Amino acid sequence: MRRRSLLCALAALAAAACAPDPPCGLRVCDIREADCQTMAAAAAACLRGVDPIAVPVTVVPQADFIAQAAARSMTSAQDESFRRWNAGLAALGLAPADNTASADSAASARQLGGVYSFTDKQITVIDGGEPLASLGWVGQLVHENEHAIQDARFGLCELYAGHATDLDRALAFAGMFEGEATLVEDLAGAGLFGLTAGDIPWPNVLERWQASARDRARASPRPVSLAWSHFGYPFGTGFVKGAFDVGGWAGADALFAAPPGGTREVMAGFGTLEPTGGPWAVDLGYDAVPILGDGYDYVGTDRLGAWLFEVFLTRLDDYYDKRNLPPLLRGDTLSIFQDRTTGGAVAVWRLRLSAASSSSYAFSQALSALPAARDETWTDDFIVVAASDTTTLNAVPFAPPYQAIPPAPASRPPALGANWDCALPAR
Amino acid sequence: MGRGAFILTVVALAAPAVTFAADAPAPLADDAPPTAEPAPVVEAPSAVEAPSVVVEPPVAETSPVRPPTPVTPVAPAATTAAPVAATATGPPGPRPKRETHGLALAAGLGIAYGFLGLQARYDVPVTRSVTVSPFVASGLAFGVLSGPVGVSTALGARHRFVVDLAVAPMDRMRFILHGTTVTDRSIFGPMLAAGYEHMSDGGWFQRTTIELGYATWTTAPVSVNSYPVIFGGLAFGRRIW
Numbered sequence: 191m192r193r194r195s196l197l198c199a200l201a202a203l204a205a206a207a208c209a210p211d212p213p214c215g216l217r218v219c220d221i222r223e224a225d226c227q228t229m230a231a232a233a234a235a236c237l238r239g240v241d242p243i244a245v246p247v248t249v250v251p252q253a254d255f256i257a258q259a260a261a262r263s264m265t266s267a268q269d270e271s272f273r274r275w276n277a278g279l280a281a282l283g284l285a286p287a288d289n290t291a292s293a294d295s296a297a298s299a300r301q302l303g304g305v306y307s308f309t310d311k312q313i314t315v316i317d318g319g320e321p322l323a324s325l326g327w328v329g330q331l332v333h334e335n336e337h338a339i340q341d342a343r344f345g346l347c348e349l350y351a352g353h354a355t356d357l358d359r360a361l362a363f364a365g366m367f368e369g370e371a372t373l374v375e376d377l378a379g380a381g382l383f384g385l386t387a388g389d390i391p392w393p394n395v396l397e398r399w400q401a402s403a404r405d406r407a408r409a410s411p412r413p414v415s416l417a418w419s420h421f422g423y424p425f426g427t428g429f430v431k432g433a434f435d436v437g438g439w440a441g442a443d444a445l446f447a448a449p450p451g452g453t454r455e456v457m458a459g460f461g462t463l464e465p466t467g468g469p470w471a472v473d474l475g476y477d478a479v480p481i482l483g484d485g486y487d488y489v490g491t492d493r494l495g496a497w498l499f500e501v502f503l504t505r506l507d508d509y510y511d512k513r514n515l516p517p518l519l520r521g522d523t524l525s526i527f528q529d530r531t532t533g534g535a536v537a538v539w540r541l542r543l544s545a546a547s548s549s550s551y552a553f554s555q556a557l558s559a560l561p562a563a564r565d566e567t568w569t570d571d572f573i574v575v576a577a578s579d580t581t582t583l584n585a586v587p588f589a590p591p592y593q594a595i596p597p598a599p600a601s602r603p604p605a606l607g608a609n610w611d612c613a614l615p616a617r
Numbered sequence: 618m619g620r621g622a623f624i625l626t627v628v629a630l631a632a633p634a635v636t637f638a639a640d641a642p643a644p645l646a647d648d649a650p651p652t653a654e655p656a657p658v659v660e661a662p663s664a665v666e667a668p669s670v671v672v673e674p675p676v677a678e679t680s681p682v683r684p685p686t687p688v689t690p691v692a693p694a695a696t697t698a699a700p701v702a703a704t705a706t707g708p709p710g711p712r713p714k715r716e717t718h719g720l721a722l723a724a725g726l727g728i729a730y731g732f733l734g735l736q737a738r739y740d741v742p743v744t745r746s747v748t749v750s751p752f753v754a755s756g757l758a759f760g761v762l763s764g765p766v767g768v769s770t771a772l773g774a775r776h777r778f779v780v781d782l783a784v785a786p787m788d789r790m791r792f793i794l795h796g797t798t799v800t801d802r803s804i805f806g807p808m809l810a811a812g813y814e815h816m817s818d819g820g821w822f823q824r825t826t827i828e829l830g831y832a833t834w835t836t837a838p839v840s841v842n843s844y845p846v847i848f849g850g851l852a853f854g855r856r857i858w
Contacts, residue, residue: 212838325839376794383792383800383837390799399795424795 213237213381220323221315221331222249230328234335237374237381239439245312245338247331252300252318259299260292274489277535278526279414281576283505283560284498286411294415301419304330306337308347313338325382333375340367344446353449357414358471358495358522362450364418365426370442372427373434392431399424408504414494421497425456432460454496454519465517466544471495472521477571479525480538480590489526489535491595495519499541506556518543523595534582539574540592568592714820714856715774716742721750721820723854728785728808728828729765730852731756738769740856746773752783759786759803771814779824781810787830787846790837804841806833810850820856825849 214236219226227247235242250258264272272291279285305314313334315322340346346367354360377387407413407420429450433441450456455470464470471493479491494502500516520542527536553572557563562583563576577583723736730736734756742748748771755761767783786803793799812826830846 218839321842379794380792380799382839383802384839385792385800390794391797395794395797395799398797402796427795 212384214378216328216332216378216382218323218325218328218382221247221327222322226323226328227331230331231335231338233378234332234374235339237332237377238336238339240339240343243335243338243342245306245335247313247315247334249315249317249322252316255302255314255316256296256299260296262292262295264291271489274528274535275526277528277578278489278524278537278576281535281537281560281562281578282502282524282539282574284414284502287578289412289415294412297412298415298419301416303327304334306334306341308337308341308350311338311341325379328382329375329379332378333371336371336374337367340370340446343443349446349449356493356495357417357498358452358454358493359449361417361421361495361497362452362456364422365429365453365456366445366449367426368418368422369426369428369430370445372423373430373442376427396424396428396431400428404500404504407501413501413505414498417498417501420501421453421456425453425497429456429460436461452493452495453498454517457496458517464544468520468544470520472542474521474523474540474542476594477540477542477568477592478523478595479593480540481593482527482536482538482587482590485530485585486527486536487530488596489528491523491525493522494524494539495522503556506559515543520544529577529582529585531585532579532582534578536578536582536586537574537576538586539576540568541572541574543570543572713774713818715740715748715816715818715822716745718742719820719856719858721822721854721856723822723824723852725754725824725850725852725854727810727826727850727852728787728830728846728848729767729781729783729810729826729850730754731763731765731786732758732848734758736852736854740771747771748777752781754785756786759789763803764805765808767808771816775816775818777814777816779810779812779814779826781808781826781828781850783808783810785830787848788832790835790839790841792837802835802837804832804835806831806843806846812850816856821853822855823851823853825851 214233215229216233217229219229221227221230228244231244232242269291272294276285276289276294277287280287280289299316302316303318304316306312307314313331315327315331315334320327337346350360350363353363376390380386380390403420403424407417410416410420413420430442430445433445435441437444451469452471455462455464458464458470479488496516496519499519499522500513503515504513522539522541524537524539527538528534529536554565557565557574557576560576562578562580563574564583566573566575566589568589575583575586577586717740719740721738721740723738724730724734725736726733729752731754734754736752736754738750738752740748740750750769750771751767752769753766754764756763763786765783765785767781767785769779769781771777771779784805785808786805787808788804789801790804791798791801808828808830810826810828812824814822814824816822826849828846828848828850830848831843832846833841833843835841
């Protein structure tokens with residue numbers, strides 16, 4: 191009897207030691223090795239149910255990668271455009287006043303563990319000094335290989351150029367293809383740990399991840415430049431997971447044919463209908479850009495969208511409606527000008543909400559947290575007018591006429607990581 | 618493009634957390650081993666311990682015997698006086714439990730006890746001074762069926778030098794997905810311990826050991842970068858039969 195008990199205990203131990211095989215031939219290996227890279231490419235394709243794509247993989251020390259990003263050359267026109275755009279964002283509290291394109295690129299580069307270049311068709315793994323033979327790094331390589339598969343199947347640069355016509359749409363598009371790659375990466379990681387997709391508490395994982403992203407964006411000095419990182423992965427993964435749950439991988443494929451139109455749609459979740467039954471994003475048409483007069487140089491206009499509107503509100507102290515207003519944002523335009531007299535920047539952000547949920551008084555009070563800002567209303571739209579300083583702000587005419595978006599002299603050069611080296615349409 | 622999305626964290630229960638992941642270094646074999654908790658103080662065995670069973674010879678209460686009057690003179694006998702009732706025999710006491718086969722239960726702290734748990738061992742005296750005891754344990758840290766399982770060898774009688782050899786869980790590997798711990802797995806490895814045990818005649822015992830483990834494998838398919846674990850073991854128990 192005693193012996194039998196002992197044998198039973200030993201058998202239980204032996205059973206517990208049995209581990210299931212990871213799916214698709216996945217294994218933990220050193221991602222610098224060629225057979226490991228081949229395995230990761232094959233596993234990504236296997237998990238996705240498509241043919242594998244072979245792309246070269248290079249490993250670059252993180253310090254070198256960041257230095258290379260910081261040294262990225264820009265024309266003097268691009269540099270000046272960046273400076274002017276940054277001054278406008280800084281007036282809204284969305285960028286450091288002393289930001290530079292080089293610092294912006296370095297900050298983006300620090301966020302990266304790997305890059306798939308849509309133009310060079312190769313993967314770069316950024317080695318931060320950790321051992322590269324780990325579950326996490328194999329997952330990273332699967333992620334990058336999934337981008338190679340997306341690129342081969344859908345032509346990401348062409349899609350990006352067609353859909354990323356403003357920052358809001360660019361973030362939504364990035365969220366879609368980063369979300370799909372992250373979902374494949376997560377399945378690989380779970381498989382390496384002996385788990386399946388069903389073992390993962392997705393609602394908890396996504397909720398916590400998105401909350402963390404909100405916190406990081408709120409605290410970040412560069413919430414616009416790093417929005418691709420803060421927003422794209424957590425919210426994009428949630429959106430693609432929703433499509434996958436409904437239609438499997440075919441459902442995820444369908445997103446490439448009809449990408450989400452903006453961050454508002456992505457944040458609402460896949461399959462959610464716009465509350466009023468209208469489109470998720472509307473064009474402001476002839477209400478887009480204020481005509482400030484001859485004393486101002488027009489720098490450009492962009493749509494920031496619901497994500498950055500939420501980030502903007504959360505950075506204002508004590509604004510009670512910070513989480514309720516962004517889901518109502520149907521359309522917006524942020525126009526940047528430079529005052530020829532003071533040299534200061536003027537940012538005019540027009541926000542069209544689907545329903546009034548907040549008093550203009552509360553909104554006005556919240557804007558007092560900015561050094562030089564005021565609000566205006568035009569029909570049902572909220573308009574934030576911010577400037578580099580109060581002198582510049584006071585010179586901005588009240589209730590100017592508006593027009594459609596005119597051609598911009600130069601678009602804001604995106605930070606590294608925000609355009610994936612694709613040639614983008616000017617915006 | 619993506620960042621390390623999931624993190625495997627190995628938390629050494631004995632020591633500072635060791636992490637490994639896409640963005641965290643894996644524990645290296647040559648890493649400093651997780652620091653053991655302060656080694657439990659080795660309690661000095663009491664210098665004098667009253668035996669649980671005392672066998673004392675009964676004192677002979679015999680009256681002096683007068684020598685019989687000789688009827689005939691005899692030569693004096695050899696002057697060898699026979700001792701009178703020098704020893705007396707009483708009922709034999711039970712053998713000390715440590716000298717018999719039997720099951721012992723102990724509660725303890727250390728790798729051999731699942732860090733904090735119960736251990737069942739079966740003492741098999743091979744000689745009067747060598748006892749071999751296969752054991753299994755179940756601790757709070759790793760679950761009921763995770764072990765450890767091993768064998769202990771004791772050299773000595775009441776005061777014993779003990780050596781334990783076991784396979785034991787000694788750490789946990791967590792699967793953390795985007796900041797949420799999804800699940801974890803125990804990391805197992807061989808363990809060698811040496812120390813002191815005192816076992817009374819009645820079967821009560823206490824022991825203290827220094828344990829050296831080598832975290833080597835897990836029940837997840839992912840491999841473990843092996844690393845050592847040092848801990849101190851302390852246990853109290855009794856032979857229950």
